[in-house]
Amino acid sequence: MSTSSTAFADKPASTPDFCTGIQYYGPAWPDYDNMAKSAVIAEGKSAIAAVDDRAVYQTLLGADALRYVTLQVCGSKGSGHPGGFASSAEVHASLMMLGHTNIVTEVGHHAPGFYSSMFLDGSLKEMNIHNMADFMARFREKHGLLGHLSGAIPGILAPAGPLGQGQHFAMAGAYLHRNKLFPVTIGDGGMGEPYVLNSMMHFHTAYPDVTNFLPTLIWNGYSQEHHSMVSLHTNEQMINYWKGHGFENVFLVNAKDFDDSKQSGEYVDSTQFSFKQRLAFTRKVLETVDQAAKSAMGGKLTVFIIKQLKGAGVHALGAKSHNLYPKDTLDQPHMMDALKRRALPEQAWKIVHENFSRAGGGPAVKTSVTETELKINHLPAFSMQDFAKGESAVPATAMGALVAQMGKSDARFVVTNADGNEASAMKNINDALKIRHPTTDDAYNQSPNGQVYEPLNEDACAGFAAALSLFGSRALWLSYESFAINGWPIIQTVTQAMAELRRKTPSIVCMFTAGALEQGRNGWTHQRPEIENYFAAMMRNGNVYPLFPCDANAIQAAYEYATGSYNKGMVIIASKSPLPVYMTLSDARTAMTRGAATIYESSTGKKGTVVFAVTGDMVLLPVFEARTQLEKDGYRVRIVAVLNPRQLYRPTDLAWDTVSEQDNNFMSDSSFDKLFDGDMLMAVSGGPSAPLEPVLLRTRAAKRDTMCWKRGETTASAGELMAFNGITADSMIKRVKSLLG
Numbered sequence: 001m002s003t004s005s006t007a008f009a010d011k012p013a014s015t016p017d018f019c020t021g022i023q024y025y026g027p028a029w030p031d032y033d034n035m036a037k038s039a040v041i042a043e044g045k046s047a048i049a050a051v052d053d054r055a056v057y058q059t060l061l062g063a064d065a066l067r068y069v070t071l072q073v074c075g076s077k078g079s080g081h082p083g084g085f086a087s088s089a090e091v092h093a094s095l096m097m098l099g100h101t102n103i104v105t106e107v108g109h110h111a112p113g114f115y116s117s118m119f120l121d122g123s124l125k126e127m128n129i130h131n132m133a134d135f136m137a138r139f140r141e142k143h144g145l146l147g148h149l150s151g152a153i154p155g156i157l158a159p160a161g162p163l164g165q166g167q168h169f170a171m172a173g174a175y176l177h178r179n180k181l182f183p184v185t186i187g188d189g190g191m192g193e194p195y196v197l198n199s200m201m202h203f204h205t206a207y208p209d210v211t212n213f214l215p216t217l218i219w220n221g222y223s224q225e226h227h228s229m230v231s232l233h234t235n236e237q238m239i240n241y242w243k244g245h246g247f248e249n250v251f252l253v254n255a256k257d258f259d260d261s262k263q264s265g266e267y268v269d270s271t272q273f274s275f276k277q278r279l280a281f282t283r284k285v286l287e288t289v290d291q292a293a294k295s296a297m298g299g300k301l302t303v304f305i306i307k308q309l310k311g312a313g314v315h316a317l318g319a320k321s322h323n324l325y326p327k328d329t330l331d332q333p334h335m336m337d338a339l340k341r342r343a344l345p346e347q348a349w350k351i352v353h354e355n356f357s358r359a360g361g362g363p364a365v366k367t368s369v370t371e372t373e374l375k376i377n378h379l380p381a382f383s384m385q386d387f388a389k390g391e392s393a394v395p396a397t398a399m400g401a402l403v404a405q406m407g408k409s410d411a412r413f414v415v416t417n418a419d420g421n422e423a424s425a426m427k428n429i430n431d432a433l434k435i436r437h438p439t440t441d442d443a444y445n446q447s448p449n450g451q452v453y454e455p456l457n458e459d460a461c462a463g464f465a466a467a468l469s470l471f472g473s474r475a476l477w478l479s480y481e482s483f484a485i486n487g488w489p490i491i492q493t494v495t496q497a498m499a500e501l502r503r504k505t506p507s508i509v510c511m512f513t514a515g516a517l518e519q520g521r522n523g524w525t526h527q528r529p530e531i532e533n534y535f536a537a538m539m540r541n542g543n544v545y546p547l548f549p550c551d552a553n554a555i556q557a558a559y560e561y562a563t564g565s566y567n568k569g570m571v572i573i574a575s576k577s578p579l580p581v582y583m584t585l586s587d588a589r590t591a592m593t594r595g596a597a598t599i600y601e602s603s604t605g606k607k608g609t610v611v612f613a614v615t616g617d618m619v620l621l622p623v624f625e626a627r628t629q630l631e632k633d634g635y636r637v638r639i640v641a642v643l644n645p646r647q648l649y650r651p652t653d654l655a656w657d658t659v660s661e662q663d664n665n666f667m668s669d670s671s672f673d674k675l676f677d678g679d680m681l682m683a684v685s686g687g688p689s690a691p692l693e694p695v696l697l698r699t700r701a702a703k704r705d706t707m708c709w710k711r712g713e714t715t716a717s718a719g720e721l722m723a724f725n726g727i728t729a730d731s732m733i734k735r736v737k738s739l740l741g
Contacts, residue, residue: 013340021132026343039354044363047099062093065352068342069116075330076136083311083321086111087220094289099359106166108148122354123155123365152500153366163190174213183214189223197245202455219311221267222319257306272315370483374472380409386585393552395574396425406433416461416476416693424513425576466494469508481512482528495569499659507568519677524712529687536690542656544569548615550641557588569663595647605636619686625729648694
């Protein structure tokens, strides 16, 4: 419907206070007094009673209100992304009117539309955003509404940044809350990433009874700067694409079927239809979304697809509508014209607000599942094995015993792993918790009710575990260190969200086995410890903790420490090989909290004190070998295991005071000096050197050096691989003597 509009310098007296700042209002729509006399979602109700004429009319009001607010808030900064959300407006409004308000998205560029929804339902009042002027002032500003979604924004369930992540949050929500629907909007620009549907297909195979999530494809023909990769698909091809991934019911509504404005091309803008056809299109969307929602809640894997041109109803169409540039400000003719086309009658804003604020039982800030802390079982009192010093034990297996106890005490707990626990010496997890699989087979620990989730995709593993943690449940992602990079971006997204949350949630816990040194025969494809530099850089965020247990006792302390924490990213890195035990369980617990501990010190030595600061477990073997020779040569040697380097930073090094669930338990200077003071400091790692940065920053030793990973190679043993990288006892001894003389 195209209307002329009148600009107002001030808010008309008849409009609600939240309209202060709205730039344009339009004349009443046809039959407005009859169809919008009062909100169709009655007070005390959470959804429309039926898909009737009034419900359709007011759903269209809601869709245009979303478009208008989205475009004006983006125009206020000449920045932001209105086009993709604009083509989804009828779907979003329909979901709201039907009471399904736990909506997530994989499209970070839909952020201004989701913020507009939170503005219209009143949720943003929690941030002191009370009217349109406040909304514009806080959009894309510090302490305001960031450019892409964050779970910290009132009413927003989950972050959205990199494509291909949103479905994990929807599936986690569905897993944890079986009586609610979790729609997730997916842009066709992201459909070039096959793991979006792959991950849902695997999830459905593992959890066939959890279908209460509803992928909602916004098929608008365009990506960010060009046509989408599926823009040439026919409707039949698109339907078959989803059916080929296990979707039983595929509902598709094509705007072109309702076009009476003679638009060319397969993708059309419904806002250019006649008013009658706009209502017909909206009715079809509302009816079909209702059918899709009931199908999903009724036990069938379901998708809803809306096919409508990108940018429908805003300042431009196609990829040109994707984002605003500095020239796209509210005083520009093309922006003013676009806003006038979407301007609502002043009385309509009250109707839209009442409908949206009642949908789902109240504003999203009060009713979204992530706005309250999920009740979970207390942590079990772990039964730990205190290995004797000098004993040989497998760190990974020691941790696996605790993971098994966790799963037995918490039925919702999920372990994810792409490469298999047995390959990481953690078969004890599979023995206790079973791999979730439709084929029951005791020989392979398979059961349809297992708690070990094994899609062969690290993104799917990391995504489901991270989403469960963000939504308030415990989970664990296990991987080979070399493959973890494939799933790490979503962990980064979630830990950043956890840093901002207004509620407590269990930390996301990861454990990466089979470090580079254990992967000689596999060669460099399995030797990628450089990811530890990624973790090390993220320590400065303030809520990320790479943990380096030095033995089987320390890894038990690490898992206990990690699972007892909140709103953090905990990364445990350890070996799957039998290795010496260096500290008691009690000492390990203390060291994990403090950050480091001395595991060996010479009693004498006249040529000077050499301090080895070490992250890792297997790499301690050549360190102790070097110790023996250095002591014979008259040096005093202290070996310090750096278990939790985050605690060794200075408080000013990290943004610890900007995050939720703050931790300022940094090691004091006096305690640090007792550990690391010497004539020479040798920082040693089986991986890269970055995790040892806090030690190198604070040490007072005049002489210092590092020995660490360089690059991978195929070798017959860990010792040969360490030698290739120069991490040998002989190399350490030569470095010491060259520096100390």
